[in-house]
Amino acid sequence: MSSIDTLDFRPGALPAERYVNLMPLRVHGLSLRIGEAELLRDVSFDLAPQGCTVIMGPNGAGKSLLLKLLHGLIRPTAGEIAWAGQDPMAVTARQALVFQKPVLLRRSVAANIDFVLKARGKRRDRRDELLEHVGLLHKARVPARRLSGGEAQRLALARALATDPEVLFLDEATASLDPASVQAIEAIVRQARDRGIRVILVTHDTGQARRMADDVLFLHSGQVQEHSAARAFFPDPQSPAARAYLNGSLVF
Amino acid sequence: MQDLGEAFSLALSLVLSGNADLFEIVALSLRVSLSATVLALIIGLPIGALVAVSQFSGRGAVLVLMNALMGLPPVVVGLLVYLQLSRSGPLGFLGLLYTPTAMIIAQTILITPIVAALSRQVLEDLHTEYAEQFRSLCLSRAQVIAALLWDARYSLLTVALAGFGRAVAEVGAVMIVGGNIDHLTRVMTTAIALETSKGDLALALALGVILLVIALGVNAGVQSLRMSARRQAYV
Amino acid sequence: MKLSQTLGASFIALTLATSTYAADQSILVQSTTSTANSGLYDYLLPIFQDKTGIQVNVVAVGTGQAIKNAEMCDGDVLLVHAKAAEEKFVEAGFGTERTDLMYNDFVVVGPAADPAGLHGMTDIEGALRQISSSGALFASRGDDSGTHKKEQALWKAAGIDTAAASGQWYRETGSGMGATLNTGIGMGAYVLTDRATWISFDNKQDYTIQVEGDDDLFNQYGVIPVNPAKCPSVNVEGAKTFSDWLVSPEGQDAIAAYTINDQQLFFPNAPKN
Numbered sequence: 126m127s128s129i130d131t132l133d134f135r136p137g138a139l140p141a142e143r144y145v146n147l148m149p150l151r152v153h154g155l156s157l158r159i160g161e162a163e164l165l166r167d168v169s170f171d172l173a174p175q176g177c178t179v180i181m182g183p184n185g186a187g188k189s190l191l192l193k194l195l196h197g198l199i200r201p202t203a204g205e206i207a208w209a210g211q212d213p214m215a216v217t218a219r220q221a222l223v224f225q226k227p228v229l230l231r232r233s234v235a236a237n238i239d240f241v242l243k244a245r246g247k248r249r250d251r252r253d254e255l256l257e258h259v260g261l262l263h264k265a266r267v268p269a270r271r272l273s274g275g276e277a278q279r280l281a282l283a284r285a286l287a288t289d290p291e292v293l294f295l296d297e298a299t300a301s302l303d304p305a306s307v308q309a310i311e312a313i314v315r316q317a318r319d320r321g322i323r324v325i326l327v328t329h330d331t332g333q334a335r336r337m338a339d340d341v342l343f344l345h346s347g348q349v350q351e352h353s354a355a356r357a358f359f360p361d362p363q364s365p366a367a368r369a370y371l372n373g374s375l376v377f
Numbered sequence: 378m379q380d381l382g383e384a385f386s387l388a389l390s391l392v393l394s395g396n397a398d399l400f401e402i403v404a405l406s407l408r409v410s411l412s413a414t415v416l417a418l419i420i421g422l423p424i425g426a427l428v429a430v431s432q433f434s435g436r437g438a439v440l441v442l443m444n445a446l447m448g449l450p451p452v453v454v455g456l457l458v459y460l461q462l463s464r465s466g467p468l469g470f471l472g473l474l475y476t477p478t479a480m481i482i483a484q485t486i487l488i489t490p491i492v493a494a495l496s497r498q499v500l501e502d503l504h505t506e507y508a509e510q511f512r513s514l515c516l517s518r519a520q521v522i523a524a525l526l527w528d529a530r531y532s533l534l535t536v537a538l539a540g541f542g543r544a545v546a547e548v549g550a551v552m553i554v555g556g557n558i559d560h561l562t563r564v565m566t567t568a569i570a571l572e573t574s575k576g577d578l579a580l581a582l583a584l585g586v587i588l589l590v591i592a593l594g595v596n597a598g599v600q601s602l603r604m605s606a607r608r609q610a611y612v
Numbered sequence: 613m614k615l616s617q618t619l620g621a622s623f624i625a626l627t628l629a630t631s632t633y634a635a636d637q638s639i640l641v642q643s644t645t646s647t648a649n650s651g652l653y654d655y656l657l658p659i660f661q662d663k664t665g666i667q668v669n670v671v672a673v674g675t676g677q678a679i680k681n682a683e684m685c686d687g688d689v690l691l692v693h694a695k696a697a698e699e700k701f702v703e704a705g706f707g708t709e710r711t712d713l714m715y716n717d718f719v720v721v722g723p724a725a726d727p728a729g730l731h732g733m734t735d736i737e738g739a740l741r742q743i744s745s746s747g748a749l750f751a752s753r754g755d756d757s758g759t760h761k762k763e764q765a766l767w768k769a770a771g772i773d774t775a776a777a778s779g780q781w782y783r784e785t786g787s788g789m790g791a792t793l794n795t796g797i798g799m800g801a802y803v804l805t806d807r808a809t810w811i812s813f814d815n816k817q818d819y820t821i822q823v824e825g826d827d828d829l830f831n832q833y834g835v836i837p838v839n840p841a842k843c844p845s846v847n848v849e850g851a852k853t854f855s856d857w858l859v860s861p862e863g864q865d866a867i868a869a870y871t872i873n874d875q876q877l878f879f880p881n882a883p884k885n
Contacts, residue, residue: 198512218515228510231528244520268609288514464685464845472845474686475640475671556671558640559654574790575649576815 147208147216147291148174148323150195155204157190157347164190165347168204176339177314177324179355181331183370186344188327192294195325196222208292218245220292221285225300227277229269234261234280237269241287251287259283259313275306282313293317295326299333311336331371335359343367384582388590391583398560399584403591406564409477410545413484417540420485421492422533426522428493429500430508443497446490451483455553458483462554475556480564483550488540495536500525503532531606534599542592565591638667639850642679642687644758645788647833648672650808650877655870660857666850674757674788682706682836685843688851690836691858693806694758698834706843707836711859714867714878715832718762720823721793721810722748722802730802734825737770743802744772747781751796751803754784758831763804766828806831808877833878835859858882 155168165187172178180188193199195206197213197220208216230237238252256262259279264272269280278298285293295314299307311333318324328334334341338355343364350364362368391399428439460466462474462482473479503525511521526533548566555562557571565588572581647653648670657668671681675692682690683706690707692698702710720739722730728748733739743750752774753760767774774782783801785792789809796803797817805813810821823829835858837851857863864880871877 196513198509217513222513224510228507230507230524240524241514244514244516244524463681464843466684469685469845475669556640556669558669558671561669571649573794574645574788576790576793576813578794578815 147211147219148172149209151205151207152195153205153207155191155194155201155206157187157194157199158202163347165194165201168344168347168349170342170349170352172323172325173340175318175321175323177318177326177337178340178342179334179338180325180327180342180344181329181334181367181370182344182350184329185346187347188344189296191344192222192296192325192327196220196294198222218288219290220294221288221290222294222296223278223281223285223298225297227281229272229277229280231270232268233265234267234269234272235265237280237284238287241284245288247287247289255283255287258286260309273306275302275309278302278306278310279313282310286317290322292323292325295324295328297327297329300329307333343370345370381582383579384586387579388583388586392587399587401560402563402565402568402584403587405477405562406545406566406588407591409480409551409564410484410541412481413488413544414537414541416481416485417489417492417544418533418537421489421540422496422526423522424489425493425496426500426526429497430504430518430521430525440494440497443490443494447494449487449490451487451547451549452553454487455483455550458486458550458554474554475558475562477555477562479554480551480562483554484544484547487547487550488544491543492536492540495539496529496533499529499532499536503529531603534603538596538599541595545588545592637665637847637850638669639688639847639854640686641668641670641689641691641854642682643670643672643691644675644678644693645672645790646693646759646806646809647691647878649788649790650812651872652808652867652870652878656858656863656866659866660854660863664853664857666853668854674753674755675759675761676756682838685838685845688838688847689854690838691833692758693831693833694761695832695834697758697761698836702836705841706839708839710834710836711855711882713833713835713858713882714864714880715830716807716878717824718759718804718829718831719807719810719821720802720804721796721816721819722822723797723800724818724820725800726822727800728802730822731820733823736766736823736826736828739823740767740770740772744770744777744781749781749783749796749799749801751792751799751801752782752784753789753792754786755788757788759789759804759806762831766804769828811872811875811877832881 150172152171153169155165156163157165168191180191182188190199194201195213197215197217200214206213230240232240234256235252238255239249242249242252253262253265256265259282261276261280261283264276269277272280282298293314299310302310314324314326314337326337335355340352340354341358342349343351343362343366345366350366351358351362353363358367359371362371428436428443458479459474461468462471462479463469464474473482504521507525511524516524546566548570551562551564552567552570555564555567557563557567565584569581569584569588572584649672653670661667671678671687673681675694675697678690678692679697679701681687683701690698690701691713698710701707720730720736722728728743728746730739730742752763764774778784783799785795787795789805790813793803793805793809793813794815797815797819802822835855837855838846840846840848859882864882867878867880868876
């Protein structure tokens, strides 16, 4: 187990265009029980103000549930989550979550962005800029449901960014996408992080984790096995579970 | 069977001869039932949407009630509206009994539960798909409802069709509150009932054939809208 | 997508088109299916409207329902055929006065096979007893209409309890004259009907008149303006103009002039002043 003190955030490397008021994040004694099943057990960790945290772990480890708890979509059975002292449910609007399967409205690409800009009271003239940013401006008039998987996920990402989030969650957002799409999305996410948006992403893709992570939170069976800086985690994971997972022998 | 052949040729000759009475009756049928459908959508869709996205105690009972009201007998609706609109009823001063407006009111009451119950099902299914994304986006309930209604618009056309079909085909309610008055409140179904009671089965059947053709036309129009929507992948 | 605009526009158009009917003056007549179905109003009303400019709207229901509707003030004139009920209506203050207007008569129609052997009979009570004893079917209106009331009085006079036979040989359709004829003909039953409806009825199949001519089969129609003291909404002037015209020599002549297949359907008999 490591603590936040061991992490290297390369101070000064991140031009903090915006000050993330929601950080730091403090999670303490978190547990989630649904019926008889204890899905998360005594989860505690702290996240530093900036960077990209990658949550890893085998299927069923509780990664997606942890994201939803952090985002305020569900309530924990016990324990505490504090975003700069605030309850997750009070700050959901200042965060955005990109789901594994993008849920797009049955409208054009442009209308999907317009909808969020309008609903959230943002400037409507930012739409083209956002679409340009994710490389979809030429598809603005296309029905969103006709986009390829990669395009759809980029649109979901543009929609997330349209809300001006301070924190961006990605829940296996690139699973089942081709390498080029994965690369495009990683580039957009990296830019977001570099602009000061706090990124927390769940992935099964060890390569992606290596490329993106500043720090890694490794979950197994609903418990935190390890939380350490990426540069320390990948060459030398401390927990047996993480070690087994990285060399492919951890079977859930 | 002889009657059926006679009915078809009679229907054709009525239409081809440009029978003014027929067109008046057809126009009133469409006006009354389309108005009732639009009103039922205005009232029923928000109710259906609200129930679709809300969790509250007693929701199960509300669903049972909504579904049960779909089976309202037209005659009962007609009678209830009649008692309100009668000169001696509470709304008698409006002078609406035996007018097309009274018929629109009765049919609206008849089909609003259909619109509410069916749209609730359609919107709830869509909401299941959207709910988590919408919660993540922190939308207000009104924004959620508006988004669901718009995204389900082509499915809701089918709901509107179900309402319209019920309205244009019913005779019990419009007979009581409209009175089947010639040139004033006579619609296709009351005319069919009248010709049947006169024993002119061929004419009654001919009117029925025309009513069926109108219903087919309306349905075909909506179907083509849906097809083009499907081609554009909006559905 | 222009769906919302289309819906909105059509709705506005529909509402604007509503309620622009009423002529300068109109009255509402609560009347019976027999008079309406026979086409009498289609013949009379244009003559009256040409003369007075008053548009007459007719609601044609059973006499029982017509009286009930008029009692609820939903009509300006009542024109039905059930003298006792009409007099009660006037006594209770719902109508100003009742005037005899016209008559025709009731007949019993039956299938060509004539299972009760009624053909040519003129004695209605005897004919009804023959139906009852032969077990042949009889279709009754069963709807509290003028015809139904008349029919019940005839069964009573014949000393037959139809309530006991209801659902067996005595079949109550609970519907209008035309519907009852359709049903009765469908099951081969005898039916008591007013002559006007029968003459104008198109679905006779092999049915003919089997019993006619008894004085007891007399069918008197009366006209009653609805009382403004009970129903302030009544168009008093229009109602009086219409009922006065009906009983005037001109109106009476018009009633007498209405025929189908050269047969006169109604015989005017308003008292002459």
